Each structure stands twice: as C-alpha cells, then as structure tokens.
Amino acid sequence: MGLYIILPLAGLTLGWTIRWLYARFQLTASEQRAERIKQDAIKEAEAKKKEILLEAKEQLIRERNQQERETRERRVELQRYERRVMQKEEVIDKKIAQIEKTELGLAERDKFLQEREKALEAQEERYKAELERISGLSREEAKAIIIQSLENEAKHDAQSLLNKIEQEANLAAEKKARDILITTIQRLATEVTGEVTVTTVSLPNDEMKGRIIGREGRNIRTLETLTGVDVIIDDTPEAVVISCFDPVRREIAKVALERLITDGRIHPARIEEVVQKVSREISQKIFEEGEKVLFDLGLHNMNQEAIKTLGRLYFRTSYGQNVLYHSKEVAIIAGMLAAEIGANREIAKRGALLHDIGKGVESDSDLNHAEIGMDIARKLGEDPRVINAIGSHHNDVEPSCIESVIVQIADAISAARPGARRETLDNYIKRLENLENIAESFSGVDKAYAIQAGRELRILVNHEAVNDEQSKELAKQIAKKIETDLQYPGRIKVTIIRETRIVEYAR
Structure with missing residues (x-):
C-alpha cells in the first residue's frame, strides 16, 4: 500500500522534475538564441555603421x-577676368594719355585761335573805323541801311513771286470760269423782265372815286379793314x-x-364777299405758282x-425784278454751273430756289x-448745305461747300444781266459818282472808274507814291x-491797278 502511494508520487515528482528540466532547457536555449540574435544584430549594426561611415566619407x-x-574653375575664371581687366586698364591708360596729349594740343590751338581772334578783332575795328571815316556813317546807321536794303529786296522778291503765282492761277481760273459761264449763259433762255406787281388801279371816271369812298367813307373803310391796306x-x-x-394783301x-x-x-356786304372770294383765289394762286x-x-x-411761302414770292419784287422768277432763274443757272463743274445739282438748285x-x-424781327x-x-x-447756301448768298455766313459758292455766282448773274433790275437814273448816277468820289479822296489815287453797274470799282494809283x-x-x-458811307445791294469789288509805263520813240 505504501508502495502504491510512493510510486505515483515518485513518478509525479520525476515527471515534474523532467518537465522542469525540459522547461529549463528550453529557457536556456531561448536565451542562447536571443543572445545569438542580439549578437548578430550588434554585428550587423556595426557593419551597417561602418558601411554608412564609409559612404559618408566617400x-x-x-x-x-x-x-x-x-x-579651381572659379580661380581660373577670376584669373581670366583679371587679365581682361588689366588689358582694359592698359587700353584706358593709353587712351587717357592720348586724350591728355590731344587736350594739350587743343589748348595750344585754342590759345593760338584766341590770339588770332584778338588780332582779327583789332583789325576789324580798324577797318570799321576806316569805313566809318570814309562813308561818314556810324556803325548802327550802316547796319540799319543794310538791313533795310535786304528787307526791301526780300519783300520785292516775295511780292514778285506771289504776283507771278497769282497771275498764273488767275489766268487759269479765269479761262475755266469763262468757259463754264459762257456755256451756262448759252443754255439759259429766260424772259428779260419779270412780272411787276402794280399798286395803281385805273378808274373808268372820276365819279367812281365817290362810290369807292361810299357814304361817310364806309365803303373805303370796309375795304381797308378787310384787306389791311391803305x-x-x-x-x-x-x-x-x-x-x-x-404784297399779297396789296394784290388782294x-x-x-x-x-x-x-x-x-x-x-x-358786296365788298366783304368779293374780298373773301379773291383771298381764296390768291391763296390758291400762291400754291399753284409755288x-x-x-x-x-x-x-x-x-x-x-x-x-x-415760295409762292408768296410771286407777289414780291426787288428792283423791279419778280422775286419768284428771279429765284427760278437762279436755280436754273446754279443747276447748269453745278453740272459743268461736277457739283451736286440737286443741292445747288434747292439752295438757289430757296x-x-x-x-x-x-416778320417783325431784326433778322435779314x-x-x-x-x-x-x-x-x-x-440739307445743311442748302441752309448754308441760303445764309451765305449775301456773305452773312461763310460758304461751307462748293454749292453755296455756285448759288452766290448764279444770284449775281441773274441780278446783273441786262433788263433784270431797274433803278431810277438819278439814283444810279449818284451812286456811281459817290463810289468814284470815295476812291479819289484817298492819297495816291490818280483815277477811279465805277463799272458793271456799280458792282466793281477800278482804281488807278500812282506807282511812285504807292x-x-x-x-x-x-x-x-x-x-x-x-x-461805312454807302448803302448798296449785293457786293462791290474794289480793284487796284498799279503799273509803270515807259514810252520811247525811235526816230
């Protein structure tokens, strides 16, 4: 029994001992393996360290x-720059030396020139003094004479050249203008005189005057009240x-x-009836004429x-010329002139007609x-060109286009042609005399002539005085x-004629 108890205990003890020994053995082996791993790691780290150190050194x-x-390369480049700088310094030094040499020569030359200039000035002063003594003129007087002579010569040359250019341009323009005007006048067919509105009514007998006046003047008052006339x-x-x-009320x-x-x-009653009927007829006639x-x-x-408004011009006259017929004639002339020179015919005709x-x-305004x-x-x-042509035909505004100038020319042609306008002989002669007297009142004028019905004043001047x-x-x-002194229609052209005539006879 005791054996049965001891044997299991001995076996248990032996087994535990064996297990302990095995565990101890395993622990020892693990520690050894760990130590080996540690040593390997240390060796590997040392090797890696040496490798890193070697790479760092490399x-x-x-x-x-x-x-x-x-x-070395920078040193070589610096040496090259240094050589270049030294070469440049050598070149600069040579140039400085050359400049100093040149400056020295220039200084000597300048000194020589100054001395020469002083000598020339002294010589010039002697010459000037001698000239003043010979001529009897001071330096300022001689200088003024020379300057005046040069100025007169320059003015004369400039005026001669200007006159030559103006003459050539005038000849060419005059020939072209003459051709155009002749062509236009040949194509123009119009009446010499226009209808003139009269203000005198003929009576069959003097007894009719009493009937017109009426009892206590009622007939004449009615007529004057309805028509606005005297x-x-x-x-x-x-x-x-x-x-x-x-003129319209006067015509009615x-x-x-x-x-x-x-x-x-x-x-x-009859007067009122007739006046109303005639007013309608005149209004219709105004529209029809336009x-x-x-x-x-x-x-x-x-x-x-x-x-x-255009038709009302039929009852207006200017110096005996019917204004509507005059406007129509100006439009015809303007259209022909525009066609001849290549301007706008439509604009020229509208501007001329209006x-x-x-x-x-x-109008009660002060506007013309x-x-x-x-x-x-x-x-x-x-059109603005038409407006400008209307305003510029008497030069109230400046012409801004060729059509405006054409209207001016056409208006002058229509007004100046024979028979277009009438003026009392006494007033006409008086106006021409006044023009000539004004011109002859100026110093240097030999003779003055008013031509072209007083539209141009030609003046002959003394070439020695002017x-x-x-x-x-x-x-x-x-x-x-x-x-300032005269009142006249349109424009007056003032022409100065200065000429030198030398006459010799060969006998």
Whole structure:
C-alpha cells in the first residue's frame, strides 16, 4: 500500500522534475538564441555603421573634390577676368594719355585761335573805323541801311513771286470760269423782265372815286379793314393808289377793287364777299405758282408750307425784278454751273430756289431775309448745305461747300444781266459818282472808274507814291470806307491797278 502511494508520487515528482528540466532547457536555449540574435544584430549594426561611415566619407570626398574643382574653375575664371581687366586698364591708360596729349594740343590751338581772334578783332575795328571815316556813317546807321536794303529786296522778291503765282492761277481760273459761264449763259433762255406787281388801279371816271369812298367813307373803310391796306384817293385823275407793305394783301385789295369797279355794286356786304372770294383765289394762286416752279425745276419732297411761302414770292419784287422768277432763274443757272463743274445739282438748285425764301415771310424781327430763310430751311429739315447756301448768298455766313459758292455766282448773274433790275437814273448816277468820289479822296489815287453797274470799282494809283504792299492796304481802306458811307445791294469789288509805263520813240 505504501508502495502504491510512493510510486505515483515518485513518478509525479520525476515527471515534474523532467518537465522542469525540459522547461529549463528550453529557457536556456531561448536565451542562447536571443543572445545569438542580439549578437548578430550588434554585428550587423556595426557593419551597417561602418558601411554608412564609409559612404559618408566617400560622399565627403566627392563633395570636397567637386568643391575643389569648382574652386579651381572659379580661380581660373577670376584669373581670366583679371587679365581682361588689366588689358582694359592698359587700353584706358593709353587712351587717357592720348586724350591728355590731344587736350594739350587743343589748348595750344585754342590759345593760338584766341590770339588770332584778338588780332582779327583789332583789325576789324580798324577797318570799321576806316569805313566809318570814309562813308561818314556810324556803325548802327550802316547796319540799319543794310538791313533795310535786304528787307526791301526780300519783300520785292516775295511780292514778285506771289504776283507771278497769282497771275498764273488767275489766268487759269479765269479761262475755266469763262468757259463754264459762257456755256451756262448759252443754255439759259429766260424772259428779260419779270412780272411787276402794280399798286395803281385805273378808274373808268372820276365819279367812281365817290362810290369807292361810299357814304361817310364806309365803303373805303370796309375795304381797308378787310384787306389791311391803305387806299389813297388823291387828285390823280381816274386812278387810286393802294399802299401796303405786304404784297399779297396789296394784290388782294387790287383785284377785289378792280372786280368791284367792273361789277358796279359797291357796298360793305358786296365788298366783304368779293374780298373773301379773291383771298381764296390768291391763296390758291400762291400754291399753284409755288408748285409750278418746283415742277419746272424738277424738285420734289417739299411740304405744303414751304410751297406756300415760295409762292408768296410771286407777289414780291426787288428792283423791279419778280422775286419768284428771279429765284427760278437762279436755280436754273446754279443747276447748269453745278453740272459743268461736277457739283451736286440737286443741292445747288434747292439752295438757289430757296435763297430768297425769307422775303416771303412777314416778320417783325431784326433778322435779314437770308437769316430768316436759314431758320425756315432748318425747320423744314433741309440739307445743311442748302441752309448754308441760303445764309451765305449775301456773305452773312461763310460758304461751307462748293454749292453755296455756285448759288452766290448764279444770284449775281441773274441780278446783273441786262433788263433784270431797274433803278431810277438819278439814283444810279449818284451812286456811281459817290463810289468814284470815295476812291479819289484817298492819297495816291490818280483815277477811279465805277463799272458793271456799280458792282466793281477800278482804281488807278500812282506807282511812285504807292508800292505793292501799300496797294493792298489801300484797297482794304477804300472797301471799308464804302461799307461805312454807302448803302448798296449785293457786293462791290474794289480793284487796284498799279503799273509803270515807259514810252520811247525811235526816230
């Protein structure tokens, strides 16, 4: 029994001992393996350390070699730069030496020139003193004479060249203008005189004057009130005079009075009836005359008010010339001139037709008919060139296009042709005499002649008393004197003629 207990205990003890020994053995083996791993790691780390150190040394050596190589290259480059700088310094030194040498030569030359200049100045002073002694003139007087001589010579040469250019240009322009005007005049066919509105009504007998006046003057008052005119009944046999600044109202009164005289029934009711009927007829006639002119000229796109204003010119006269017929004639001439020189015919004709349209408007303003015409054309939406042609035909504004100049020329041609206008002989002669007297009142004028119905004043001057420059100033002064002292239609051209005539006879 005891054996049975001891044997298991001994076996258990032996087994535990064996297990302990095995565990101890395993622990020892693990420790040895760990130690070996540790030692291997230490050796590997040492080897890696040595390898890294070797690589670092090699890298350091490479970098040191690279730095030494770059240093050598930089040293070589610096040496090359140093040699170049030294060479440049040598060149600069040579140039400085050469410049110093040149400066020294220039200083010596300058000194020589200064001495020479002083000698020349002294010699010049001697010459000037000798010249002053010989000529009897001071230096300033001689200088003034020379300058004046040069100035006169330069002015003479410039004026000669200017006169030559002007003569050549005038000859060429005059020939071309003459050809164009001759062609235009040959193509123009118009009446020599236009219809003139009269203000005198003929009566069958003097008894008719009493019937026109009526009982207590009621008939004549009714006629004057309805028409806005003054009926003048004087001692003129078998005639009465109608006075009114408005030509349309004057025409209405004239026609109405003629019909009343023909009808024989003259009383306020009949007068009112006839005046109303004649007013409608005259209004229609105004419109028809305006349309007729537009149709004859081939112009379109004009509104009703413009046509009526244009038609009113039929009853206006200027120096005996019917204004509407004058405007039509100017438009025809302007169209021909524009066609000859290649300008715009439509613009030229419209500007010419409307150039006196301001005369057909009743206005209390201080504006002249050209300025009023410009306002009308502007309100009608006309082309700016047409507006400028209206305003510039009497030079109230400056012409801005060739069509405006054409209208000026056409207006002058229409007004200046024989029979276009009439003026009393006494006034005409008096105006020409005044023109000539004004010109002859100026010093240096030998003779003055008023030509072209007083539109041009030709003046002959004394060539010894008046030179070319003074001739221009004299023309301006005479023109200004005429503008100040005289009243005249249109423009007056002032022409100064200065010539030298030398006559010799061969015997």
